[in-house]
Amino acid sequence: MSMRIKHVVVLLAMAGLLGAGMGTAAARADGVPVAYNYSFWGDTVSSPAPYLPAALLNGRDLGVGPFKEPNDLFVTADGDIYVLDSGNNRIVVLDRQLQPASVIDSFVRDGHADTFANPQGIFVTDDKEVLIADTGNRRIVHLDRQLHLVKVIESPESELLPANFVFQPVRIAADKAQRLYVLAVGVFDGFMEFNADGTFTSFIGANRVRVDPVELFWKRISTREQRSRMVLFVPTEFTSLDMNEEGFIYATNGDQWGETIKKLNAHGNDILRREGYFSPRGDIRYTASAGPSRLVDIDVADSEIYSVLDAKRGRIFTYNGDGHLMYVFGGLGNKRGEFNTPVAIERLGDDFLVLDKALGEITLFQVTEYGSTLNEAVRSYYRGDEERAVELFRKAVDMNANLEFAYSGIGKALLRQGKYAEAMQYFKLSMDQRNYSKAFQLRRKEVLREYLPAVLSAAMAVTAGLLLLKKLRKMLRRKGAETLE
Amino acid sequence: MSKALVRFPFYLIFHPFAGYWELKYEQSRKANLIVSFAILVLMAATNILSSQYSGFVVHLYNPDDMNSLMEIVYVAVPVLFWCVANWSLTTLMDGEGKFVEIFASTCFALIPMIIIRFPWIWLSNAITLQEAAFYYFSESVAVLWSLYLLFVGNMTVHQYTPAKTVGTMLLTVVAIGFLAFICLLFFSLLQQIVSFVTVIYQEISLRY
Numbered sequence: 001m002s003m004r005i006k007h008v009v010v011l012l013a014m015a016g017l018l019g020a021g022m023g024t025a026a027a028r029a030d031g032v033p034v035a036y037n038y039s040f041w042g043d044t045v046s047s048p049a050p051y052l053p054a055a056l057l058n059g060r061d062l063g064v065g066p067f068k069e070p071n072d073l074f075v076t077a078d079g080d081i082y083v084l085d086s087g088n089n090r091i092v093v094l095d096r097q098l099q100p101a102s103v104i105d106s107f108v109r110d111g112h113a114d115t116f117a118n119p120q121g122i123f124v125t126d127d128k129e130v131l132i133a134d135t136g137n138r139r140i141v142h143l144d145r146q147l148h149l150v151k152v153i154e155s156p157e158s159e160l161l162p163a164n165f166v167f168q169p170v171r172i173a174a175d176k177a178q179r180l181y182v183l184a185v186g187v188f189d190g191f192m193e194f195n196a197d198g199t200f201t202s203f204i205g206a207n208r209v210r211v212d213p214v215e216l217f218w219k220r221i222s223t224r225e226q227r228s229r230m231v232l233f234v235p236t237e238f239t240s241l242d243m244n245e246e247g248f249i250y251a252t253n254g255d256q257w258g259e260t261i262k263k264l265n266a267h268g269n270d271i272l273r274r275e276g277y278f279s280p281r282g283d284i285r286y287t288a289s290a291g292p293s294r295l296v297d298i299d300v301a302d303s304e305i306y307s308v309l310d311a312k313r314g315r316i317f318t319y320n321g322d323g324h325l326m327y328v329f330g331g332l333g334n335k336r337g338e339f340n341t342p343v344a345i346e347r348l349g350d351d352f353l354v355l356d357k358a359l360g361e362i363t364l365f366q367v368t369e370y371g372s373t374l375n376e377a378v379r380s381y382y383r384g385d386e387e388r389a390v391e392l393f394r395k396a397v398d399m400n401a402n403l404e405f406a407y408s409g410i411g412k413a414l415l416r417q418g419k420y421a422e423a424m425q426y427f428k429l430s431m432d433q434r435n436y437s438k439a440f441q442l443r444r445k446e447v448l449r450e451y452l453p454a455v456l457s458a459a460m461a462v463t464a465g466l467l468l469l470k471k472l473r474k475m476l477r478r479k480g481a482e483t484l485e
Numbered sequence: 486m487s488k489a490l491v492r493f494p495f496y497l498i499f500h501p502f503a504g505y506w507e508l509k510y511e512q513s514r515k516a517n518l519i520v521s522f523a524i525l526v527l528m529a530a531t532n533i534l535s536s537q538y539s540g541f542v543v544h545l546y547n548p549d550d551m552n553s554l555m556e557i558v559y560v561a562v563p564v565l566f567w568c569v570a571n572w573s574l575t576t577l578m579d580g581e582g583k584f585v586e587i588f589a590s591t592c593f594a595l596i597p598m599i600i601i602r603f604p605w606i607w608l609s610n611a612i613t614l615q616e617a618a619f620y621y622f623s624e625s626v627a628v629l630w631s632l633y634l635l636f637v638g639n640m641t642v643h644q645y646t647p648a649k650t651v652g653t654m655l656l657t658v659v660a661i662g663f664l665a666f667i668c669l670l671f672f673s674l675l676q677q678i679v680s681f682v683t684v685i686y687q688e689i690s691l692r693y
Contacts, residue, residue, distance in 0.1 A: 041547050428541055437542045437614035444611070 050371030053337030156200030590638030
């Protein structure tokens, strides 16, 4: 009997270890959920929870009727929340206090009321003009601040597009010059770019094609008829996009390999900084059967901080501008703070909104002290306010000693203050060889400047003394020889 | 005697042809073996110290993966495999070398890897990332020098032509692959047998 109990205990312990290793939302004895991060060596290390679920919003409780398969979410700079309730063909607008402000379900076009059909994407400009990817009607609807129709973009015509092209926009973003970037179904050449007046101009930022060598071999030796029935090598589609304050497009794609997060400049080149311990792509440890993260949404905050949503495991990963993983939270499940089919994330100030498609719910996550310290530290560093950054990084490290990149932040500030030896220690902790080398070079110079004159003088004195001694001995010996004679 | 014991390896690495000739025909076998084992020990020690004390700019190490015993194995096993494979091949290919000579010549060839890399363990703590090029250059020099010594050693010990030596060395690498495979197979089968016996014992002991 006692044997069996022992077995159970061992099994439980193993399960616990496994749970911690897999980074599932294990809970500590005191009820504080434990999050995780990745160390330099790629191990899963525990971290305090950066965000905690604070509220659950659904259509019924808001008094607007239940949401039906909502697909997208948008939060404006002043905190208005636009929920794209696709199944009900409407947009529900909530105010900063999370109370319903209005419902958009139709607009006037040529004197008649017009409605949406299964819209998939929404974007709201700084002037509160609303852009809707009205997927079912194969068009983009542009409404102004008062929700009057500005323009409708229907199937674009261009020699770049095939004759049988069906325009099905699903995600949309606009820059300051009112250019539109549209993610459409079945378009493999990247995002479709439209002018302010709604004319299609070009594609931007195509993903690269990956060719399977085995597949390629079979294609080479097959006949034209056989080839026509094989899978085509086409680039993967993007899954979502967002635009930051400077007009760069942040995009995710659903690939299993390569770079799944991209920051595109005006030429469509990927300029995302990947200076972190790992290139940003969600989870880096996963079982072979589960596979890597499948990123479905991206949200860019200020100070180059961005978050991506992994639909496969329901986790939200947040990175800083250098590509260091700041924190991870969320998960799939039935508890508060877990999702069924998360489709969209948005930041509401420093808080997070996560939209669940199947449940028709929005989970509001409130930042914890740890999360806000880290956010603020990264922001201060981005602003160039190093003293504040170092103070906050130290505070963050006190709460989570596993946060390796924070040590680098402390080290950089110390380096600038001229505390080289101390900076070296911190760079060593964050495995930052480049900055360690910089600090070491300055430290070495300092040490040499301090001791080199003394050492050289001593060496010279010793040499001179030895020479003198030698001469003296020679003279004495000669004298001795003379006396002998 | 002991002075010559220390001086001879240094003579050999700078004058490999004459040195290996002396190693084969003039030095005592006992002296060669003593020096060879000393070199292996020093090599393992250098590797261990290097993995622990090399400078941060050239060497990142995970304390979890650091194992001094394995470092010793990483030196001893390749040398053993090389010698066995080389001996097996050269006996069939008219080589004149005895196993002891092959072993000694292989060990002596490792000397540059010690005398160059040992000081760099400490020097690497005093260099920046820009100066690390010198570190990597020295590492390459050490490896190339050792390879050259191995080549000359093999040639002299077996009294081969250079072309035949190169061929033998390449074949030795292939033979090491076979050896490793056979060892793996052997241990795997051994494991199966052991587990089979233990399971039978378990069955019997549980039944009666």
